[in-house]
Amino acid sequence: MxxxxxxxxxxxxxxxxxxxxxxxxxxxxxxxxxxxxxxxxxxxxxxxxxxxxxxxxxxxxxxxxxxxxxxxxxxxxxTLPPTDTVGRSVSSALLMHQVTYEELWQVAMGLEPLASKLACTAATRKDKQLLAANLVHTCEVMDDHDALLDAEIEFHNLLAEATHNSALLLARAPLNELFYPVAWGAVIQALSPGERILVAHQHIYGAICENNPDKAEEWMKKHMLDFRRGIEMGNLGFDQPVKG
Amino acid sequence: MxxxxxxxxxxxxxxxxxxxxxxxxxxxxxxxxxxxxxxxxxxxxxxxxxxxxxxxxxxxxxxxxxxxxxxxxxxxxxTLPPTDTVGRSVSSALLMHQVTYEELWQVAMGLEPLASKLACTAATRKDKQLLAANLVHTCEVMDDHDALLDAEIEFHNLLAEATHNSALLLARAPLNELFYPVAWGAVIQALSPGERILVAHQHIYGAICENNPDKAEEWMKKHMLDFRRGIEMGNLGFDQPVKG
DNA sequence: ATTGACACGTTGTCCGACAATGCGTCAGAA
DNA sequence: TTCTGACGCATTGTCGGACAACGTGTCAAT
The missing domain is CATH 1.10.10.10 (Winged helix-like DNA-binding domain superfamily/Winged helix DNA-binding domain)
Known part of the structure; x- marks a missing residue:
């Protein structure tokens, strides 16, 4: 040896x-x-x-x-690194890894219902007010595709912030940055699903106010599945790499 | 005016x-x-x-x-940024935000069962081989706390890699870096739950081989809940900020 | 085929210098 | 008194040049 x-x-x-x-x-x-x-x-x-x-x-x-x-x-x-700063470096990493919409959707499917559930117990009055304001705003801009997209993204963001869980916020940062702007934008352009979005958001908000975690989680799942169906109907290349 | x-x-x-x-x-x-x-x-x-x-x-x-x-x-x-490099900057952000074990556990509860589910359909033969080897190794080091901890972390890591979803890998990077080393380490030290860990891993691995996503997800949930119970029994400060 | 000597390219580190800009002080004007 | 401008000081941004350390390729000697 x-x-x-x-x-x-x-x-x-x-x-x-x-x-x-x-x-x-x-x-x-x-x-x-x-x-x-x-x-x-x-x-x-x-x-x-x-x-x-x-x-x-x-x-x-x-x-x-x-x-x-x-x-x-x-x-x-x-300084405390703001979530979007950190998120940006994660995002460029994902872009270079040629991450697909499918992959991001899978992660979203894991995190967003969770966020809804957690928000039920963690949301403060202030958080609920912000969500309510967002709903009102969503109603108003229902026909403006760009503004609707912004409102939609903001809703998910507010929801995540309502969990007061910074780990969750950071984990889902790439969704905000890469996924929603493009993917949801495409769905809204193609299908104008304004009412469906609003209804789902309202149910989620309602569940949070009722302090009903299971309902919040369920509706968010529905919402995300709905979203996915929208993409598939629009035939928008779900398995394509995300383009920055 | x-x-x-x-x-x-x-x-x-x-x-x-x-x-x-x-x-x-x-x-x-x-x-x-x-x-x-x-x-x-x-x-x-x-x-x-x-x-x-x-x-x-x-x-x-x-x-x-x-x-x-x-x-x-x-x-x-x-170079393609390796997940751990990106994960490290996320980790320091989390540390500065004084993230608690509770928060990280919540995220883990969202991502790990998801990873188990996805691995069922995405795992290649190679992935399964690696998981199997990890199980064998876990059996061998059952009594060595440090080595058991490494094996445990590696199992979760292999599982995540078996999903071939880089977004998921990045999202859970902080768990590998901050959460498991400390939290699992404490549980293993305090309770020596070697067999419980092994049994759960085996069931998850079995579910992947049977291509049974629901079972894989369920067992991972059990596994994580078990882990949480371990922490609570050990009275290890679940709501304390993580110390780097 | 292996080894050693040597020049060369590239990065790591140092030094010194100057411009641009923010900040505090302080005297002068309204 | 309060506002304004002048002035100097501290700090960062940028420059230019210099040298050491180290990897690499070449080439001759063994």
């Missing part, structure tokens, strides 16, 4: 990565709280013992993830 | 952002295909008419999103 030495391949990380990781740790561990200003580039450079250029590259690494924002176009500030 | 001028606030984007966006567009639009090498920093600098430093900052912006990878520790190459 041959004796294998098998050294572990040593990972020489560039300095800007190391620095980036250190800063990231300091942030997520709460050492630097959200809202606080990041030290200036020069002080960071002195503390880490590297040059400003290196610090800047490290900062860029974090900036894209959304955990660093800009206070006033000068100093950097630690 | 006062006449309002209302200038649009002009957005002076730094050059490194503009460059970053241009490169990003070239990539997601397919102008540069995955696997191709990015031009060298110097040529990029010449083409955009900026200095290498600026180019480098622009590159860092993209590097974190995972759409740029390293071929051999030198030249940069356009």
């Amino acid at each position: 041959k004796k294998k030495v098998n050294f572990e391949k040593l990972a020489h990380q560039p300095a800007y990565r190391v620095v980036s990781e250190k800063i990231r740790n300091a942030i997520v561990s709460g050492e630097i709280k959200t809202g606080e200003l990041l030290p200036t580039e020069i002080t960071l450079a002195e503390q880490f013992g590297v040059t400003r250029s290196t610090i800047r590259e490290a900062i860029r690494l974090l900036e894209h993830g959304g955990i660093l924002g800009r206070a006033d176009r000068k100093r950097l500030v630690v | 006062k006449k309002k001028v209302n200038f649009e606030k002009l957005a002076h984007q730094p050059a490194y952002r503009v460059v970053s966006e241009k490169i990003r567009n070239a990539i997601v639009s397919g102008e540069i295909k995955t696997g191709e090498l990015l031009p060298t920093e110097i040529t990029l600098a010449e083409q955009f008419g900026v200095t290498r430093s600026t180019i480098r900052e622009a590159i860092r912006l993209l590097e974190h999103g995972g759409i740029l990878g390293r071929a051999d520790r030198k030249r940069l190459v356009v």
Whole structure:
């Protein structure tokens, strides 16, 4: 039997990565709280013992993830990454993976009924008010395809926010960004299913007000199936990759 | 009535952002295909008419999103962002949002049964082989808590991959990274529920082989509920924020 | 065929410099 | 007093150049 030495391949990380990781740790561990200003580039450079250029590259690494924002176009500030910022990087990943509408629909089928169910117990009065306002608005723009699409997307968004579950919000972010705008837009254009949408939304809203999770979940399922049928009737390439 | 001028606030984007966006567009639009090498920093600098430093900052912006990878520790190459890379940025966002185990569990309850169901129709022979191997391995390490945890996580991972749905994979990435390692780890430590885990996995695997989506979904639900009960029995702070 | 020496290309890091811009201070004008 | 403008300071954005570290290809020697 041959004796294998098998050294572990040593990972020489560039300095800007190391620095980036250190800063990231300091942030997520709460050492630097959200809202606080990041030290200036020069002080960071002195503390880490590297040059400003290196610090800047490290900062860029974090900036894209959304955990660093800009206070006033000068100093950097630690921020809670907004869901849409994070969602955007997920979205480009999905685009590159050539994700299909079918795949996104499957995920939506898992998350949206869940959101409806959870919203029943978690929604505050404020959330319900926003949903109600959205319903009214939907009635008004029933004939304007673009506005109807916006209202439809907003309804699902409000519903998700009503769960007060940030994990859920982030998980479904790509739906907002990639799926609904295109897919639902196509259905609305082709079939003008304004009333069907409104009826479903009303039932879901009703179920939330009655605090009836099962009903909310069921109606959302119906709603999503309806949507899918719309796509199939319109023959709109359900198994095609999403185009950004 | 006062006449309002209302200038649009002009957005002076730094050059490194503009460059970053241009490169990003070239990539997601397919102008540069995955696997191709990015031009060298110097040529990029010449083409955009900026200095290498600026180019480098622009590159860092993209590097974190995972759409740029390293071929051999030198030249940069356009890559499909691996799910775990994207998942990591989502995870830090969740950590900063102080997401609780409860919230993650809710999402898991939406996605994992769905994954089981979808895997029934989408799993290839190869996927099933991997799952089977995982079951065998689980039997072997039943008494080693750490190894059991790894096997458990791997099972859920293989299952998700067996759906061949990249949107689902990305949506559940944070579960792999934040939720299971800590939460399952705690349950396994406290209760040693090795057999219960194995039995559930076996039923799920069996359902996939029988092509029985409903059964697969049901058993996964049971499995997750079991898991939750474990946490509650262990009194492990289900409503606490996840600590990274 | 393997090894070693060497030049070359590319990235990582450093240094120093300057412009643009936001912010605080402070004196002067209405 | 309050508003305005001038001024300096701090910080970021961009530039240019420099060198070290390292992977790669070539070529000669063994």
